[in-house]
Amino acid sequence: MEESNLDSYIRIQVSADKLSAYLTFSRLNDEFQCLPEQLERYVRSHGVLYGLRLDVIGQIAKNPIVYYKEQTLIAQGEPVREGKDGSIKMVHDMELEPDHRPVELQDGKVDFKEIVQLKNVKRGQLVAERMEPQLGLPGKTVTGEELPPKAGKQARIKAGKNVVLNGDQSALYSAIDGLVTMTDKDKINVFPVYEVNGDVDYRTGNIDFVGTVVIRGNVLTGFKVKASGDIRVVGGVEGAELESEGSIEITGGILASNKGLVKAGKNVKSSFIQDGNVVAGEDVLVGQSIMHSHVRAGRSVICLGSKGLIVGGSVQAGDLVKARTIGNTMATVTAIEVGVKPEYRQELGELRSKIKSLMDSLDKTDKALVLLDQLASLGQLTPDKMALRIKLTATKRQSQLEMDETRERILDIERTLENAESAKVDVLSTVYGGTKIVIGRYTRFVKDSAARVSFRFSEGDIVLLPYY
Template sequence: MEYMKDLAQILSVTMNDDKTVAYLQFLKKDEEFTCTPDVLLHFLRGEGVKYGIQDDIVTRFSLHPKEYYFSKTPIAIGIEPVQGKDGSIRYAVPMDDEDQHRKPAESDDGTVDFKDITRLNNVRKGQIIAELVPPVPGSPGTAITGEPIPCKEGKEARFKVGKNVVLNPEQTAMYAAIDGLVTRTDKGKLNVFPVYEINGDVDYSTGNIDFVGTVVIRGNVLTGFRVCASGDIRVNGGVEGAELIADGSIEITGGIIGYNKGLVKAAHHVKSSFIQDGNVQAGEDVIVTQSIMHSNVRAGRDVICSGTKGLIVGGNIQAGERVTARIIGNPMSTTTSIEVGVLPELRNELLELRQQTKVQMENLDKTKKALALLDQLASMGKLTPDKVAMRSKLNLTQKSNMQELEEIRERMLFIEKALEETGNARVDVLKMIYGGSRIVIGRYTKYIKDPVSRMSFYYSEGDISMSAYV
């Protein structure tokens, strides 16, 4: 045992950072070194190594110390923690169409083919749409000192239930309640919308259309007619001075000639080959492959006109974040206004949500007071059967109000964050911007007097800055 006191002068025990491996090594070569496995074990425990000791290595080290003179030997191995994995939603149908950043397939000459509708997520009643993948639990580790090493647990995924879908009793799978098209709306809810196809023009033979699903039009939409859809609108022909309003996206193969009448408005994207004398609004992006001429265009996020022609001339273009075009304006100095960092719809929605919050808080307060009164009667044993039913109903109302309030608050936080992020606002000119053009970013305006090529405009330090477009 006397010799054991000297082991600390001959042997060193070190640990890695997370204390899952302990290493034993000689501090100096000692030809006289001998010790038993028990003595070595006792020494290791004295050095704080209490778990995962490799008994076979301890025995070998004691019997043949010379083999270990010049090496660092793992003498104890703990257990690494296994981190939990978050649950997710596994889609049984492809959801690529709803990818916000998906670009249209573009050929060499810059044209886009929107004719193919086989990409629609058509489902039959009772067909599974999505199922929850449960989180994978983590398992804690053990350090070689014997202490537990904590792990992170995976979070449960949650469905956002929209229209015409049902959940199984376990709330782990979602099914279509009708035949139709699976669509994910702007708040992430999954819906099934039926598809309505028109094999020709929207004209006097069809009349105006107001449909709860997606509308596919194989011809043109003529001046003065109206098409409303809770899903998407796809037009294989052109749109004249008509009104198209969709809760999803609008795709127009033949372009828009608006005659300064009508409106094309989508909650998500508007995609068209060109826009002339038109009024277009999109909650997210307006994507045009050829040109935007003398039109009023407003996008919650980006206006992209970067095809072969990629021309914006005249009119007023507003985008929440970015405008990208090959050419802005023309050599005749036609007045062309480009505004970025503009999100009027979101500001209006925020005001509405604040009002809704106030109403919900008042309702919640009334419900709580009524429940408190009923609870008091219950404690006195004076609760009649109709009061029992009322208390049950009020409890459900309170739960529903609190859930709605939570959803409103989440949306308000999202909007407030979006309104703060004006740093993304910019105008990218891929080829040329001409005099007569006006760039507005937030509260700042820059008038273009002379043609400028390949330039980016953005807000920096209280003014609009410009640098070469890369």
């Protein structure tokens, strides 16, 4: 059959992105005969030049009836490969190591002073440098056109305090001798270091420092440590208040007796938390156990040491709670909540209390206005009562405005509670009865223990899936 006659049998279609070409039959009869070479030339004559699947074209020519009712891919282009995004390379590794242990000396003793490895830099030293994005690989359409590669996104160094960017903003240098610290929104700072060689007690008093604080001892009940940078505690923390704009790392654990607060703008890392209150803007990383505590994290709570136990109290995280064991055989009530930033849950409770208070106030105002309106209708409204009536009317208007704004904010937060599909609770070993799982606005009570499971939100309910 002449190639010109193939038009009455075959259609060649090229996809909109020109990365695929397809052959379809418009009709087929006994007169259709075609050699593989003829069909290839026909396809090329229709502008399909690259990525030809010659084996498929040959099979169509030899056995067209098999492909008669199909749209068959006969050419595949090469898509553009995305470039790699740029990144920021730090002179120190800023990740908290969950399994970092103290150094054991030759005589078998443990040197806790060596566990805090400070990320110190000298004035003028390089702190961070920008790694350029990489160009991707070019592509090619089935029609033979080159597709230019795409570069990754350029990274940006976020300069904080006591650091200097070079002219093209590709490198960051320290302006002082100090400690490299990441604060909220990934700003890179160098803070001076205040070091306490012992406990925070009556000898040192409370600490409020515009930098990083290193305590080579314990922080005792009732004392406060506040830092613009990080806080590192080699010992333990009792019922004290620790507040950091960066991260807090506690080697000896938190034993708080339900007093005090440990609050960090970024991460909190501790070997254990017992009867404590902990708040982190990003992650809470615990080596051994979280027992009868209230823990809130903007992103995740990870408890994966050899015990990896969460029991009692409440643990809240924006995205993920991950532990080896949750609850115990005594069915101790343990609440795990994910799917919304913990501060939103707290705000929601406060807003609902405010609504109740405003409604009570409006009710009292309405009753007073009814009495004043009755006096006005009888012509018995004295000047002081008239002034009170005007004041109460203004108060009512203001309360209604506050009520509307509060209800709107409640709706905003409830909408975020609905968007919890990526949130999850992972249990590597066992979750026991008595555990309450909350994802977004949905709740599930665990009645029977289960092993190696993941709680997820799906189609309006919390489902239990195997953990891999």
